[in-house]
Every structure is written in C-alpha cells, then in structure tokens.
Amino acid sequence: MIRSAIEGVPDKLKCGMRVSDVDPAKVTIGPSTGFDEETLTAVTSGRVDPAVRLFIETAAAMRGCDEPAADALAGALLESEIPADMGADALEKALAAIDESDRAIRSVSRSARLSAELSGLPEGVRSAVLDAEAAAGWRYAGPGIRVLPLDLGGSASAEILRISAGAAAPRHSHKGMEYTLCLIGGFNDGPGSYGPGDVSVADPDVTHRPVADDDGPCFVLAVTDDDLKLTGFMGVLQRLVGG
Amino acid sequence: MRPDDTSPRPPTRPAGDGLAETDRERFADLLGAVAASRDRSAYAELFSYYAPRVKSYLMRLGADAALAEEIAQDAMVTVWRKADLFDRRQASVSTWIFRIARNRRIDVFRRSRKPDLDPDEPMVLPAAAEAPEARVEAKETEARVREAMKGLPQEQLDMLNLAFYEGLSHREIAEKLDLPLGTVKSRIRLAFTKMKVRLDGDA
Numbered sequence: 001m002i003r004s005a006i007e008g009v010p011d012k013l014k015c016g017m018r019v020s021d022v023d024p025a026k027v028t029i030g031p032s033t034g035f036d037e038e039t040l041t042a043v044t045s046g047r048v049d050p051a052v053r054l055f056i057e058t059a060a061a062m063r064g065c066d067e068p069a070a071d072a073l074a075g076a077l078l079e080s081e082i083p084a085d086m087g088a089d090a091l092e093k094a095l096a097a098i099d100e101s102d103r104a105i106r107s108v109s110r111s112a113r114l115s116a117e118l119s120g121l122p123e124g125v126r127s128a129v130l131d132a133e134a135a136a137g138w139r140y141a142g143p144g145i146r147v148l149p150l151d152l153g154g155s156a157s158a159e160i161l162r163i164s165a166g167a168a169a170p171r172h173s174h175k176g177m178e179y180t181l182c183l184i185g186g187f188n189d190g191p192g193s194y195g196p197g198d199v200s201v202a203d204p205d206v207t208h209r210p211v212a213d214d215d216g217p218c219f220v221l222a223v224t225d226d227d228l229k230l231t232g233f234m235g236v237l238q239r240l241v242g243g
Numbered sequence: 244m245r246p247d248d249t250s251p252r253p254p255t256r257p258a259g260d261g262l263a264e265t266d267r268e269r270f271a272d273l274l275g276a277v278a279a280s281r282d283r284s285a286y287a288e289l290f291s292y293y294a295p296r297v298k299s300y301l302m303r304l305g306a307d308a309a310l311a312e313e314i315a316q317d318a319m320v321t322v323w324r325k326a327d328l329f330d331r332r333q334a335s336v337s338t339w340i341f342r343i344a345r346n347r348r349i350d351v352f353r354r355s356r357k358p359d360l361d362p363d364e365p366m367v368l369p370a371a372a373e374a375p376e377a378r379v380e381a382k383e384t385e386a387r388v389r390e391a392m393k394g395l396p397q398e399q400l401d402m403l404n405l406a407f408y409e410g411l412s413h414r415e416i417a418e419k420l421d422l423p424l425g426t427v428k429s430r431i432r433l434a435f436t437k438m439k440v441r442l443d444g445d446a
C-alpha cells in the first residue's frame with residue numbers, strides 16, 4: 001500500500017519526502033520543508049501510534065523540519081492558564097515519588113557509556129532510551145549487535161539497534177512494514193546507503209541485511225508493524241508522499 | 244476523555260498573564276539547578292508555578308479535578324527525573340513542561356480514546372521550504388511567538404489554541420465550533436503562517 005504510493009510519486013516531493021531514483025524502497029525525508037499543520041498536530045497530540053510519533057518527531061528534528069513555533073505557542077498558553085488549586089500535600093507527595101524513583105534509577109548507571117553516545121540526539125529519543133535502559137536494558141543480538149527494546153505502549157514495536165563498525169545485522173524479513181531511521185553513523189543494506197536522518201522503508205517482501213559503515217558504530221531506530229495496525233503511520237506517510 | 248465529560252470547563256483560552264522574559268530565564272536557571280545539584284527548593288518553586296497550570300490544562304481537556312491532579316503530579320515527577328535532558332537552547336521551561344504534560348496525557352488517555360489520522364482528509368500543503376541554518380535559538384523563538392500572539396485577531400488565536408494547545412484535529416475543531424472543515428483548515432493555516440512570517444520576518 002505504502003510502496004505503491006511511493007512508486008507513483010515524483011523524485012522531489014513537496015512535503016519533505018524524497019524517494020531515491022535508485023531504489024523505491026528507500027525513502028529519505030528531505031531537509032526542512034516542515035509538516036502541514038494537520039500532520040503536525042496529529043503527530044504531537046497522540047493521534048498516531050507512539051512508536052510512529054517518536055519516529056516522525058525524531059526524523060523531523062534531525063532534519064530540521066520540526067516546528068518549534070507550535071510548541072512555543074503551547075508553552076506560552078500554559079503560562080497563561082489560571083492556576084488550579086493543587087491538594088495541600090501535593091509537593092510532599094511529588095517529593096516522595098521522586099525519592100522512590102531516584103532509588104530505582106541508580107541501577108541505570110551501567111549503561112552510561114551508551115547513553116553518552118546518544119547524547120546528541122533529539123530529546124524524545126534520548127528520553128525513550130533512558131526509560132528503556134531503566135527497564136529491559138540492552139540485549140545481545142549477535143556479534144557486534146545490541147538491541148534496546150522501547151516500550152512505548154502502542155501496537156507497533158520500536159527498538160534501537162547498535163551495530164558495531166563493520167558489523168552486519170542478521171539477515172531478516174518481516175511480516176509487516178519495517179521503518180528504519182538512521183540516528184548515528186551510517187549503514188548500507190545493498191540497494192542503498194543511509195546516514196543520520198535517512199529513513200529506509202522495507203515492505204514484507206524485502207529481505208535485507210544492513211551493514212554498519214566501518215568508521216564507527218551505527219545506531220538506528222527501527223519500527224515494525226507486524227500486525228499491520230499502523231494506520232496512523234500509513235496516514236502520515238501517505239500524506240507526506242501525496243498518496 | 245473529551246466527548247462526554249460533565250466537569251466544568253475553564254474559559255475557551257488561557258486568559259492569565261504569561262511570564263516576562265526575565266522570569267523565563269530564571270525558571271531555566273532553576274531547572275538547571277535541579278539537573279545539576281538535585282536542588283529541592285528550586286524544584287519546589289517550579290512545582291508551585293507549573294503544577295497548578297498543568298492541572299488547569301488537563302481540566303481544560305476534560306479531565307476531572309482528581310485525575311488532572313494525579314497526571315499533573317506525575318508530570319512534575321517526570322520534570323525532576325528528566326531535568327538533565329532539558330536544554331535551554333532548544334526550548335523554554337514552559338514549552339518543555341508542556342511537552343511532558345502532553346505526553347503524560349497521551350499515555351493516560353491512549354487506552355480510552357484512540358482515533359487515528361483520518362485518511363479521508365485532504366492534506367494541507369506545507370509552507371515553502373526554509374533553510375535549516377535559519378533556525379533561531381529557542382529564546383528568540385519564544386519571544387517572537389509571544390509578540391506574534393499579541394498581533395493575531397482573537398479568532399485566529401483561538402484556532403491555534405485548539406489545534407496546538409488542546410491538540411484537536413481539524414475535524415474536531417470544525418465540529419466544536421460548528422464551522423465547515425475547509426474554513427477551519429484555512430483559518431488555522433492563515434493564522435499559523437502569519438505567526439511564522441512574524442517569526443521569520445526580521446531574522
């Protein structure tokens with residue numbers, strides 16, 4: 001469905017998605033064209049799957065096509081709210097909850113090195129990584145490959161992969177579409193090379209084997225919709241490609 | 244959460260005074276102190292300003308007082324936990340806390356209300372491309388957004404409020420205001436474009 005939408009559109013698209021001449025499965029989000037207002041609010045207000053939201057917000061921020069003015073407006077409106085009375089012990093309760101969460105968070109420090117590698121990324125994804133490190137943590141997934149599953153609470157699955165320089169992710173296919181956003185470093189999957197901010201879209205027919213560039217580790221955010229429930233993402237992508 | 248609540252709703256749009264630039268700077272310092280030295284008195288000050296406003300925001304979206312308080316609490320605990328992710332070059336404290344509150348709200352209400360993007364809605368074309376290097380610092384954006392808000396007609400500001408603050412879809416706004424969808428789209432587009440022109444105007 002998405003693929004057919006992508007194949008039919010011109011190389012340079014008005015809304016920020018560009019499809020490579022070489023490979024229709026490779027989609028690159030172009031720099032700084034911004035989202036239309038409806039997509040922007042749909043993505044930020046939770047009307048799309050949380051994994052998709054993280055994916056799109058991160059890609060947009062990395063490519064400089066997010067919209068700081070929209071959130072700044074919301075921030076200004078928050079300041080203008082007439083305060084609603086909180087319970088008398090609200091602060092004490094918050095501080096008690098903080099003490100508890102501080103105790104739980106101490107165990108996270110073992111992952112500090114990986115977090116440092118990710119420190120330059122947009123806040124949403126850094127925050128998701130911190131939460132995931134505090135929960136399941138990184139898993140070994142083959143030589144040179146580590147996986148961090150993100151529990152975002154939606155129907156799509158999202159994970160961060162860390163592929164060591166020159167290492168290859170296991171050859172794999174998937175039941176649904178797989179969307180990969182290159183976060184740091186670069187990789188090559190045969191038909192295409194990807195750098196930070198590039199998006200690869202693979203449909204269920206594609207069996208691929210991403211290999212990290214040999215100049216450093218590569219981090220990607222991968223979102224898979226095995227259940228084919230990603231109507232939100234379908235919608236956003238279709239809007240973006242004009243389908 | 245929205246359609247069938249019966250709780251009293253605040254006025255259409257926040258009507259209090261915003262922060263002066265010096266206060267915004269001070270709040271950024273306070274949040275910096277929370278991040279750097281887990282400063283509880285700095286946190287208490289942020290809490291007393293933001294928690295009641297976040298609660299108002301949640302009640303505006305239809306939560307009853309008890310639920311709004313609970314989510315506001317939770318959001319403020321997240322503020323403490325994630326203070327070291329705050330980057331004052333990227334956003335003001337208000338914008339940053341708004342995002343946290345919005346995300347908590349989405350997490351909580353995702354279970355009960357989950358309309359996806361409406362695939363039938365035609366898309367609104369985005370504004371022309373702008374160069375990434377033209378991006379201004381957050382402080383600048385914040386100041387100019389406030390300036391631009393003052394210059395917008397009430398009606399357009401209300402539209403932006405519903406779309407970007409309350410997070411309603413264009414279709415929901417059309418239903419709420421009993422206006423044709425096309426009118427809503429063009430008004431939001433006009434208002435947002437106006438605001439952005441003011442942002443980019445004398446960059």
